[in-house]
Amino acid sequence: MVTNPRTCDLTDPLGIEITRPPLSWRLTGTATQTAYHVRAGSSEGAADLWDTGEVESADQRVTYGGRPLTSRAIVHWRVRVRDAAGDWSDWSRDARFELGLLDAADWTAAWITHPDWHDPGDPRAGEGHPLPLLAAEFTLPEPVAAPVRARLYVAGVGVYVASVNGRPVTDAVLEPAYTDFARRVAYAAHDVTALLRSGANAIGIALGPGIAHVYPHQDRYMKFFGSKSSPKAIAQLEVTYADGSARTFGTGADWLATDGPTTRSHWFGGEDHDARLTVPGWDVPGTDRSGWRPVALSGDVPAALRSRACPPIRVTERLPAVEKLVAKDGTAVFDVGAVVAGWAELRLDLPAGHHLRLLPGDQLDAYGRVVQSKPTTGAPIFNTYVTADGPQTWHPSFRYDGFRYVEVQGLPEHVGADAVTGLVLRAGNAPVGTFETSNSLVNDIHTIIDRAVRGNMYSVLTDCPHREKLGWLEQVHLLFDVVAYNYDVAAYYRELLVTMAEAQTGDGLVPDIAPEYVVFEHAFRDDPNWGGAIVRVPWQLYRWYGDTSAMETHYDAMGRYVGYLTGRAEDGILGHGLGDWIGLDPATPVPLVSTWGYWRAARTMARVAGVLGREDDAKRYRALTEQITTAFATAFPQGGTQASDILALDMGVVPADLVPGVLDRVCEAVRGGGITVGEIALPALFRVLGRAGRHDALWEFATATSHPSYGYQVRHGATALTEAWDGPTRGLSQNHFMLGAIDAWFYRGLGGIGQAPGSNGFRRLLIEPAVPGDLESARASTATPYGQVTVSWTRSDGEFTLEVEVPPGSSAEVRLPALGLDRHTVPSGAAALGERAHEVPAGRWTFRSSR
Template sequence: MRGKALHTDNASAGDFKSSDDLVNGIHSITRSAIENNMMSVLTDCPSREKLGWLEQDQLVFPALAANYDMEAYLRKIVRDMADAQTTEGLIPSTVPEYTSLPGAYRNDSNWGGAFVLVPWQLYTTYGDTDTLRTYYPDMKRYAAFLKTQVSDGILDYGLGDWFTPDRSFPRAVAGTYGYWRVVDALSRIAGVLGDDADAASYRSEADASAKALTRKYYDEATGTFGGGGQGAEVLALDMGAVPDDQRQRLLDHLVGSIRDAGYHLNLGEISLPAAFRVLSGAGHDDIVYKIATQTTSPSYGYQVVHGNTALGESWDGGPGQSQDHFMLGAIDSWFTSRLAGIQQAPGAAGYQKLLVAPAVVGDLASASGSYTTPYGKASTSWHRDGSAYRLRVTVPAGATAEVHVPVTSGAVQADRGARMLRTEGGTAVYEVGSGDWSFASVYTPAGD
């Protein structure tokens, strides 16, 4: 299996009841939950119905791929999805379909949508075009099936933001988001496969759905979306279902609601990965870190300090629900991509071009991690001692990397051969090839 290591030093780790650092504890229970559910198909839990619920495969894909070699495994699951597709084009929510579930439990765009999203993720992660090409006609049949449920751009059917504690969440927001992700991905897939007409058609459908949700759910008077709950606002921001000139206003409301909740999340598994994307994309990694390091209910840390050894189904991981679920494991990919800082450049596929940009947040003094790409292992290690910041990067053979080094004063010390590209917003940006690289700077994070 393709493994990823993560290690952090937290200045207040002694406050926790576990001897492990909190972030590493969350990483550990997430990995345990994944491993305990990959004995055959990817199941939701090993103790209850043991079914292959599909939404986890696409929602938690980045964490799966960062920890294990998932290429062959998920290609097999995609084939299982194709085998289970009905004559109408439906992809059932559990595959293989050992039992036919009723209504929305069998038909939800965020579950069946894995048939489109997982192949797209296989392409972006491993450069796999074969799976795209093989199942493209069947993916189109699934999109056509979903379209029969769409009215005026909105798909008001499904399970909503599953397991959210927010009872005000509008079901149509999650259903339409799932449909939007399917046609958005199909537009990109069509582009990769050279089908320009389909790419334009699916792009038009995606844009129409986003605009339909904006018209129905964005309240310009209050600057809120879908009643103002975190999950609805996260999905709106992720899919662009908000007027461009109102985006910052909606983002500010979302951040304010998270702060007001004591940096706890009040949302479900569908909106959870989007929450981390939206916050990080807007420069709020500090908010994500505060969410990740809460130890009061509901939070990941609550599970760690109360002795859970695997991630639970509910936010508290308490009795009455599965004690071994990975559906809430999206935070682990934030550890890799932001704390360790290992990503691939926007628009790239197969990790041939890396983007190394660790987030130096909170009380973390250091973090290190690795990601085994198709080209080999990429790794990072950074350490901060007061204002002295050091970053070490390993780039595998055949790959290149754009490295972002935070700096508040003076010049960055970089190994010979690192090519300076630009400076932007207190960051020096370098381009490097394969090999080991070191950088040093003077950096004082805001608030220190």
């Protein structure tokens, strides 16, 4: 059977802007695909747009090549495949995709805002005023002409919450996505057909400033202040009827504005809400709006409107407080059990007029109060809430916090633990990975790394959800495999690349953060191991998902960045940068680390150019790579720091006869708890030692509990990975994933899930689990473009059992570990490649070794 038909790596996307999108599918069973047949039409089952006929190919990803598509086009498509026996499958379910508004002329609506928030000459317009509510009513005919389709296209600068007839149009929150709001605003398309009714209808939009408009406050923390634009919104509702007629309702001069109950929202410092000021029925038809004011039309938005092409941020978990603590001074502190990012939701039944102050934080002090300081969460950060009368529920809507604890000042003593729930937010990338071993400490390490990834997976990958909330780029590519083993990020990472390309300067520089909301100085703006993400990520998307589109789209930007680095290098050596950030050995030279990043970018460009058939470029970049390699080997002789050894091994510049000794030196340090590398060299450490088969050394580090180690964090109470090895006792952020590189080794090393040489998109798997130390079992699973791959192994009493599930469309080379067991039971159907290596096609396979 054919399953999971997707467009642009999304299920039935609405409002996309790619007119020739990639179409992909998966298979069930074990048969091999030898041909496919795709049909696409303007209605279910039709083929009036495209019919490929029977194509001899094993590809499960093709580009739509049918009739040209225009704005609002709806395409239904399905696929069937043929197996090696010549039998055709049934057709897949009808998948669909719908294009958005492709041209600026498609937008007839206007940007609007509250008049108090509109002063083009004053970047602080709106400061001191409540956040706006915007609304308008329109009328639809009686049911005899009921709409068959209604689409709401909506965007905002800042943060918006849209509703139709009092009901939210989506479960997405904190819309729109991070962009450079002066250049691009991401709009969303929503199917609101079911929300409409005959007669009077209403659209409502609540607005907040978000990160687009961070104005200074003396009483609240702020990482930076500055404004891309004050809050505003645009919305266009298009209603289509059965007879083909259509009506459009959009934001414009007929809309009205009023003050909402949220009196202030600051992206970093907090949000204030007075429930007594709630405007009943503000977004439903029939409400008296005689006291409202006409909106201001805002013509100062030069940004292009572009559709969001990846999953939005959603509430993904609800964590009720596990305990209500009472600090020594009697203040109530609620514990949701884990460090998370999102909203603290209040559920209360109180009289009106209680003034509450909520302080989020990751740690408690000796008095039981929430810890806030600039090195940890930033300070002061607090939300305030004034109660209305009776049962009520509230959480911030226009910002978010990082927290485990919520200190609530002003709360009556009788209120119990059920008053606070943690709503965990993150980008809605589907979880695809699982990992578990017989060692509980290792399992806990995986858990805290995953929790930190989730805590920073917003519309960009942030460094922390409280102090900065910025898209620092080194984690995006250095930890790509950590993220991708655990989540489906094909569409998400393509969108991250768009923000990087937009941030690139005219001279080719890609700044360390994207979008670049604040311009940092020197290395904090210009480091090749941060900016290099624009080169590495397209290659990583190709290797992981078999998708060349990012390389094709961003090839010129990638080349400009390598050219920028070349212009700053002297004789192949790049001298500027942050070095091996947060490393414990300050002796590692900054030029060594930066030159390694330069080498990696040049080497990647050579590979990309080769895949895309740009042979002249590939030759030029290979020559550049060799030049950098020679310069590095000359400038940085062996015997330096641990990071120096690791990066030299990664580059292959260590003479062959010296490699074993250098590996021994690194392993001795790793085994002895003396790891000194920072976040740049750390992924290379796991890669180099894993490639060399030195898994026992990595295992000793994985199970260590002294500082520095992951186990130290677990043993000292970390529930998410922290910013430093000794984060739980040192402070700093308690929700950082930049040191999480070991999780890739968990999947690739202990779980054994990798790719065979020359494979892309996991077409050919390499299953090679390591069985180090006293580990008795491991199980790992992740999704590939062809489906789920699962590896599970156990050992006991001189016997080793390995179970492998290979998805249809893939094959696998299975390599059994060398455990001193000389009797191997191999399943029928496995082809021998050596004594302990076998080739298997799709299916479930069990291998056993014994004495």
